[in-house]
Amino acid sequence: METQTQAHKFPLSLEFDNVSTLPDSYEWSTTTFPSDDPCHYTNNDRKALLPVIDIGEPGAYDLVRHACEKWGTFQFINHGVPLTVFRETELYELVPATNGSDQTQCLFHLNSYSVCPNHNRAMGLAPHTDTSLIIVVNHSNISGLQVYQDGAGWVPVELVEGALVVNVGNLMQTLTNGKFKSVLHRVVVNSICHRLATSFFLMASSDAKISPLRKLVNSSHPPLYRAVTGKEYFQLKYKFFNKALESIRLKK
């Protein structure tokens, strides 16, 4: 048994450290691993490679827009954060911090996925779309994040040193009248490495009204979503989870 003091140290000693098989309550329908190295796997499907964008390049703006329309996600490099920060900073040195006030604009999550004995029958993070406007993920150097794409299924997000992942969230999909797609994603676990990832959520403040931008709405592109406040949308997400966007969709 852990003592109280040890239990607060990172990496956390989690329940799975003490079990040799997956408890029934964690059972998930089978997930498959794309390669022999579950900690650092590559994507063998060259047709389903997520964009990695150098945001210092002249054409970066168009590439970002295209990625948000087609994929709802991309990785970016040349963001100004020195590589040494990625190499030398152990994620577990970071202290998770949230701003709990009503005016919250940003949220920072530290996600910890412990080693799992029966990884192909468990799920680290269930398939979901993110609620906020945009999300920036540092998935460090351990694989696990996968995004769903029509026609390609679950696509692993490849490890690119120093790259950060951006996901389009539900509220950005609303704001862009469905032009940018909020990406369905999940995290799989493995039986060898403990994975840590940080997510930075750019949120709408609770009383901000979010509705499709006027310049993206016209007679051939009528508004797809009704206006919601940040607070209302969070309540809808809690109630409807992955069906929340559907719940504010205007009927034709």
Ligand SMILES: O=C(O)CCC(=O)C(=O)O
């Ligand atoms: O762990 C990851 O790579 C992604 C985490 C995530 O999807 C989230 O925090 O919403």
Ligand SMILES: [Fe+2]
């Ligand atoms: Fe997410």
